[in-house]
Amino acid sequence: MRTALVIGTGLIGTSAALALTQRGVVVHLVDHDPEQARTAAALGAGTDGAPEGPVDLAIVAAPPAHVAAVLADAMRRGAARGYVDVASVKGGPRRELEALGLDLTSYLGSHPMSGREKSGPLAATGDLFEGRPWVLTPTRDTDTEVLNLALELVSHCRAVPVVMDADAHDRAVALVSHMPHLVSSMVAARLEHAEEAAVRLCGQGIRDVTRIAASDPRMWIDILSANPGPVADLLSDVAADLTETVEALRSLQSSDEAKRRDGTAGVEDLLRRGNAGQVRVPGKHGSAPRVYETVAVLIDDQPGQLARIFADAGQAGVNIEDVRIEHATGQQAGLVQLMVEPRAVPVLTAALRERGWALRQ
Numbered sequence: 251m252r253t254a255l256v257i258g259t260g261l262i263g264t265s266a267a268l269a270l271t272q273r274g275v276v277v278h279l280v281d282h283d284p285e286q287a288r289t290a291a292a293l294g295a296g297t298d299g300a301p302e303g304p305v306d307l308a309i310v311a312a313p314p315a316h317v318a319a320v321l322a323d324a325m326r327r328g329a330a331r332g333y334v335d336v337a338s339v340k341g342g343p344r345r346e347l348e349a350l351g352l353d354l355t356s357y358l359g360s361h362p363m364s365g366r367e368k369s370g371p372l373a374a375t376g377d378l379f380e381g382r383p384w385v386l387t388p389t390r391d392t393d394t395e396v397l398n399l400a401l402e403l404v405s406h407c408r409a410v411p412v413v414m415d416a417d418a419h420d421r422a423v424a425l426v427s428h429m430p431h432l433v434s435s436m437v438a439a440r441l442e443h444a445e446e447a448a449v450r451l452c453g454q455g456i457r458d459v460t461r462i463a464a465s466d467p468r469m470w471i472d473i474l475s476a477n478p479g480p481v482a483d484l485l486s487d488v489a490a491d492l493t494e495t496v497e498a499l500r501s502l503q504s505s506d507e508a509k510r511r512d513g514t515a516g517v518e519d520l521l522r523r524g525n526a527g528q529v530r531v532p533g534k535h536g537s538a539p540r541v542y543e544t545v546a547v548l549i550d551d552q553p554g555q556l557a558r559i560f561a562d563a564g565q566a567g568v569n570i571e572d573v574r575i576e577h578a579t580g581q582q583a584g585l586v587q588l589m590v591e592p593r594a595v596p597v598l599t600a601a602l603r604e605r606g607w608a609l610r611q
């Protein structure tokens with residue numbers, strides 16, 4: 251691929267454009283808000299403004315409700331040899347395009363399974379998709395050339411291509427993205443009017459559970475409106491678990507010992523099913539889940555502390571697989587949790603202690 255056109259230069263469009271530009275593709279950036287395209291260009295994602303003639307690949311990264319119309323417009327203009335979109339839902343846009351009577355051989359629906367709770371070009375990074383699945387939904391009619399262009403896009407973004415049927419994709423993302431998003435919002439909504447004294451106690455657990463609740467509601471209304479059935483089915487299963495758990499907890503308040511035993515069994519059942527589901531979540535880069543151990547280090551909230559820890563771990567020959575940082579409210583300190591292979595724990599703890607770091611359990 252030598253040239254590309256990104257239509258919709260927000261978080262996803264600009265991230266893809268940055269990756270393509272870094273691999274030498276000439277990228278044109280357009281957005282219905284020209285300011286967004288200018289910002290993306292200023293970030294080094296390409297050149298703002300439409301190209302003179304057709305490009306190799308047009309990438310539509312507008313909100314899901316606009317995807318079909320934007321694609322239809324680009325296809326009618328003959329803007330590219332191949333067309334992909336990156337919308338979070340795949341069945342709806344394809345059906346809309348079919349209804350418009352367009353020839354869909356040059357179109358391939360796609361969805362990078364990576365994003366952030368922030369929007370717009372300023373949140374974009376060229377490595378956003380690295381190691382993450384990127385779903386492609388070709389049909390029997392998709393041109394091989396277009397499939398190859400899409401595979402090239404995925405490869406330039408260092409993502410992992412996954413081929414799926416559009417409706418199977420929509421059911422899968424209802425489970426791993428859309429339903430969890432709503433549950434995250436429901437947990438976060440409990441905090442809105444909570445007392446400050448309680449909110450101050452927030453730790454890493456609630457941060458993990460509520461991170462995606464910070465996302466732009468307009469985008470998510472679009473996404474959920476395009477996939478309501480599968481999400482409603484899953485939420486109704488969650489609602490059944492909620493009802494059972496409430497009943498189990500009420501039983502735990504009972505003075506009758508047999509009822510309390512039932513209550514414990516009910517809660518335990520949910521927690522064990524949770525354990526069984528959690529171990530199925532793939533590890534980083536989409537690989538099989540791995541069990542890492544955590545080495546916790548207390549740091550002062552000063553510039554350069556993290557870089558020093560990483561350098562010290564590197565000098566000890568230890569690979570840091572993942573990292574989390576917990577900030578204690580109102581204190582100039584934080585707890586850095588370094589996730590490493592179990593066999594690296596003694597090496598890392600010895601090296602960090604030797605260099606004067608305060609380790610915590």
Ligand SMILES: NC(=O)C1=CN([C@@H]2O[C@H](COP(=O)(O)OP(=O)(O)OC[C@H]3O[C@@H](n4cnc5c(N)ncnc54)[C@H](O)[C@@H]3O)[C@@H](O)[C@H]2O)C=CC1
Nearest residue numbers: 258260261262282286311312313314337338365366369370
């Ligand atoms: N945010 C995320 O984490 C992920 C989002 N997606 C999908 O990527 C697409 C873009 O999402 P984001 O980049 O997050 O949104 P964003 O809000 O950061 O960017 C969307 C951009 O599209 C522009 N736009 C809106 N209507 C347009 C139109 N008719 N023509 C041209 N440009 C138009 C907006 O001005 C904005 O710059 C959506 O379809 C979304 O479902 C896919 C994977 C992850």
Ligand SMILES: O=C(O)C(=O)Cc1ccc(O)cc1
Nearest residue numbers: 338362363364365366367427
């Ligand atoms: O931030 C996360 O963990 C996400 O899961 C982001 C995300 C949001 C929307 C998508 O269509 C795909 C991925």
